[in-house]
Amino acid sequence: MGNKIKNCLAGIGAVEALNDCKVIKRSRFYINEPVGFEEQDWFVNAAINIETGLKPHALLDSLQAIQIECGCHRKAVRFGPRCLDLDIILIDGVILNTPRLTVPHPRMHDRRFVLQPICDIDPDNIHPVLKKDMATLLKCLDGDGQRMIAF
Secondary structure, eight states, rough: SSHHHHHHHHHHHHHSEEETTEEEEEOOOEEEEEEEEESSOEEEEEEEEEEEEHHHHHHHHHHHHHHHHHTTTOSSTTTTOSSSSOOOOTTTTOEEEOOOOOSSOOOOGHHHHHHHHHHHHTTTOOOTTTTTTTHHHHHTTOOOOEEEEEE
């Protein structure tokens, strides 16, 4: 919601400003049609690769705090509109499944708007559960409901 690019850049800047966190690389921005709840505007997505000394749950807490600082609160509708959504997708081959956090992200391999930006950064990155690289996972997707435009 709002100025989508500005919100994304503010989120990336806030991640970079975290203690013990550095943005190493950023993908292009993509406009993509919504998935799950389709009666809404298209989204803007990107991926960043960070180096951090934060533990996964501490990173999640920090990302949720950034979302709140940017004016985002709990989504009223699952997959509905929001001003900023920061997700942990992968952590260096880590597999984690807790009530608060699942890594790798459980739906990442089904979503072009996740895989394409990750491929901009590192198409050879291996999904630690599926044991396939990101480029292969992206090629396996059909086009249904997953249109994207890079800019």
